Amino acid sequence: MAIGWLSVLKMVPWGDVIESAPKVAQGAKKLWDTVGKKPAASTSATVATATPGQPEPTLAALQAQVTQLQVSVAELHQQMLASSALIGSLAEQNTQLIARVEVNRKRVLALAVVVVVLAGVLGSKLF
Structure with a gap:
């Protein structure tokens, strides 16, 4: 299993x-920054027209529908804010992780050089 991960890496x-x-x-x-500056709910609404087979909706029904839509938009906006905050946090963690991986890569390279030099010195002493 580790060999698969090594090949992927x-x-x-x-x-x-x-x-x-x-x-x-x-x-x-x-x-x-872009998502955080947007207003929480939009006050504009489109008025639905009645179809020929259905009665026209009452003003109270339309207002209730607009209120429901505004609540839904506000909830979606909050979810979008939370999601973008999470994305920002993950991007920051990714940056830190990449920096640490780079440091580890340089350390492994330096260790490999030291091992090769020590192997050369040991080989010259033995032979």
């Missing part, structure tokens, strides 16, 4: 991921 273009991480974070912040 080897195929990831880490340079591109690291390069694009700040752009992802900035995009998420822009989304959060």
